[in-house]
Amino acid sequence: MTDLASRQCIPCQGGVDPLKGEDLAALERELGNDWKVVDEHHLTKTYRFPDFKQALEHTNRLGELAEEVGHHPEITLGWGRVEVELYTHKIDGLAEADFVWAAKADRLLGD
Secondary structure, three states: OOOHHHOOOOOOOOOOOOOOHHHHHHHHHHHOOOOEEEOOOEEEEEEEOOOHHHHHHHHHHHHHHHHHHOOOOEEEEEOOEEEEEEOEHHHOEOOHHHHHHHHHHHHHHOO
């Protein structure tokens, strides 16, 4: 199987069902790294940093990745942490592109 972070993040155009069941669970296992699937609807992860400055720097890097691939998560910045929530709005659920973006984020942040 190809490494998720090496795949191309292809934005969903709609018209497909969100991932469910074993297909969703298999991608969650492949992704790993503390990402959690919540209610078969979205992915979440909290990145931890030693201070606000580093958390902000990494938030900006995540924002650059989002713009680069055209896939935009919810990002919450706080002292020493960056929380990410990700799903595909067009299908109101998860698509493979969400897992690809998450893997790219982990690679970018060295996680």
